[in-house]
Amino acid sequence: MSGTQSSTDRTPTENADVCIVGAGPAGALVADRLAAAGHEVVVLEAGPRFDPEKREERMENHLRPGDDTPIWGMGGPRDAYTSSGGRYYPLNAARVKGVGGSTLHWQGMVMRLHEQDFRLDSELDVAEDWPIDYADLRPYYAAAEEALAVAGASDNPFAPPRDQPHPLPAFPPSYSDSLFAEACEALEITTHSVPNARNSEPTDGESACVGYGTCRPVCPSGAKYHALRHVDSAQEEGARVIDEVPVQKLEHDGSGERVTAAVYVTPEGETYRQAADEFVLAAGGVETPRLLLLSESEQYPDGLANSSGAVGRYFMDHLFAGVGGRLDERTRQKHVGFNTTESHQFYDREDDSRGAIKLECLNYAGPAPSDIAMDADSFGDDLLEEIRAGYGNHVAMGALVEQFPRAENRITLDRSRTDDHGNPVPEVVWSLDDRTRRTIERANEIQRSVLSEMGADIEWVVGPDSTGPAYHHMGTTRMGTDPESSVVDPDLRTHDLANLSIAGSSVFVTGGAMNPTLTIAALSLKAADAIDARL
Template identity: 70%
Template sequence: MSDRRRARSQDDGGAGDGVDRTPSSRADVCIVGAGPAGALVAHRLAAAGADVVVLEAGPRFDISRRTEAQERHIRPGMGDPWEMGGPRDAYSTAGREYPLNAARVKGVGGSTLHWQGMVMRLHERDFELATRHGVGTDWPIDYADLRPYYATAERALGVAGAMDNPYAPPREEPFPLPAFPPSYSDSLFAEACERLELDMHSVPNARNPEPYDGRAACQGYGTCKPVCPSGAKYTAESHIEKARAAGARIVDRVPVQRLEHDERGETIEAAVYATPDGTEHRQPAGQFVLACGGVENARLLLLSESDQYPDGLANSSDAVGRFFMDHLFAGAGGRLDEPTRQNHVGFNTSECHQFYDDTGPVEGVKLEFLNYAGPSPVIEALGADTWGDELLDRLRESYGTHVAIGGLVEQLPDAENRITLDPDRRDDHGNPVPNVEWSLSDRTKRAIRRANEIQHAILEELGASIEWTVGPDATGPAFHQMGTTRMGEDPERSVVDADCRTHDLSNLWIVGSSVFPTGGAMNPTLTIAALSLRAATAIEESL
């Protein structure tokens, strides 16, 4: 090997791509994670003139190869389009099974690479759950505090929506983009809901009905989750690129192993990361921001234990990893005696918040009218034992006559639902893997049953024959991991303050859904974005 090639191999950590993965001499801000939270903070601070380094555990995926990623998803047996799995992503569960790898991505863009793209604001009650209902806890901020940042986040992501939701919290201006029109099956549901005196309204989506912010309009591929070939759906790659253009340095394939603090345990001095060949480096900075999700934020703090923090970094409250929450899925579907006149639409266009503050269970319930036409004809055909006209007739009978209603149900915070370290299982760097300890309370199960009752009533009014129900015993998570580094005013009961700065270390900040004290029943990404923009303001003031 020539001296030049040898030096290049050392710089890129053995990846062979020529990317320099050695540390910057010293950065103003080091951000761990290049998902939506990290990307927005990186862009805001870099645009303000800060020297920013972003360390991302996963790779940078080539945007020009999204059609290939779509094919990997569509064709059975071709594997995951986002390279999840193996020792790098190993985990364990205790209690109820939690399939962590079913819907997460390590890479530049994070969860927005595969998300469905629905973006709702939390309701005012979500910030005051203890005060209003005597359960859960209150946030140290209220809706009014976050309201201007919600508006900024909607513009940043490019949210398409309409002001037709009578149950939504107050807002200051229209959505940046017009809402997507309701599907034909939405019109069928609308007739049944009108007779039942139920309100349907549009879904805010972070995808373009028309070109916006350099991204194309939606082309209707129908594979939004897990991949959008057109680029119409927002991904955090957009703000990572804006951060890079503003001077930020983005380093991929460098999982952070631990954070190291000063002798007094008051500030973080460096993030220790590994390159693809296993070499460890220390990245110093003035401020540090954790932005690697509800599971990995907590895991990294627990891995960073020290003499001053024997139970994990920033964990004097014993709250790191605790109060893990997700949204639970409730759903029902069936068949109509008429065609739904649609091909698969990859996202929801109508929903109902009428039962979010229902007088029944305290837990919030959000109903979603699914653009679902039946089982995938591709999968049905590939698994069929017949061919020709007989197969075609079978596909015509099974596809295009189905309807379904989904829903998200709130899970209240519980200290025993938590992320811990598994002492018996290691990842590819020899670190304990995350262990998800998760269970459902009787309260949550009652709320899921309540959602099923409403869904059945709508389907019966529609005249559908109900063929399946996802209730308390069959429910699964929406993969919205929240609550493991909760915010609060009391350092003895929380991990970060209202600005997302840790109580224990003055230069360590945490952004993302892990800081949520409660989860509501709204998809969390818009709140992640709003909180991240709010935290970025505080971080900028501290520089």
């Protein structure tokens, strides 16, 4: 695989048409699309290339008792941050800096946003409408599902309309799904399959899912989609991907209308300027606004592309709500490391009293055998009995819950603390509002009713006071048609600079309650088409 080798030459690319910052799913898809169209593309990635051949070793390290080494190398001065506001935000808990980005460790669930998600202001007089609607993204959603090799049954009665089935067959329901199905039917809750960006059958040299169950943080087989697939494809088309070169700032011309270069640093401490005709920021919902703020100049004292003041603001995430317990029967927990059944019945909002809810039947309830063994003091037969007693009859329901955009939730710079290159670290200012709390409470209410119908002894609840983020960083460079209130236009080009585009979830206007990667992919393909047309 061409994507496994670390860069040896980190000097700039001459005569580049496009410079992309970030080699996660957004950057990889844009690079692949534009390189295939014949453009000279260079991708600058802050983190290293992780060798796919070492996936099993990484999985073993993750499971080995007493090994607290970060699986993907996060932490230290490079990744320093601060958190303020009403809730602490554990930013590094689910970030990856490296070629492949978050797809190296993500869950792999991929859903389309609902039609209502694009028009919350028009329908409910809350938040803002997107400047595009579902129909605009519909063909790009289909293309994204093909690109990510999504497995699904296309059986969701609440989902928006689609023109063709999912590319791969769906994964069958798990055994615990059948236990949930009976209770949900009694409560008139409609369930359906979960689209997953993992191979249900072999494709293009990648194996089918073999059920290790360690999907997060490591898929040892490579069956789950990872952006290296499109990094490799882009390189085969002539793109160049340079790893371990964190971009320090973007420079602009004298008129302030165009970006002229991305300034980056090599591991040896050399500083280079990468020039290009078009620039794309695809560094995620935290590092993208941070880089824009770091790129302040005399002409742009508040940061680049920030004439609206919206860069870094309207930070959103999804919140988790959950209820779990035990049954007096075996549930085969942990036999599947990802969700196969969910319900969107409570997703669309009837009024402005709550946000969207995506209910999930969890296949990874309770502890894994390795977790029990790590906490045990027993050995031999005694340990085996302890594992048997603590494993195998757990059930749980989860939910992703919507958080509406608020200007006070934001990514800004903490100028009192610097990273390993002397730059101010990102500060996450985050809190929950009453509407989000009500939505979590409603999710818990539904979850309790299902587990009670199953006859489970409820042992834990994750509610408004114990909830945490899903690490879906959205909204910090929002899309819109008004330059005074948004950062990018419907083609994801910044209002302030004619040759700077942004790809990723930072452009989301609202977040819904869907895992964002499929929408990231669809928007990235849309942005690539617009850039191709300009070139």
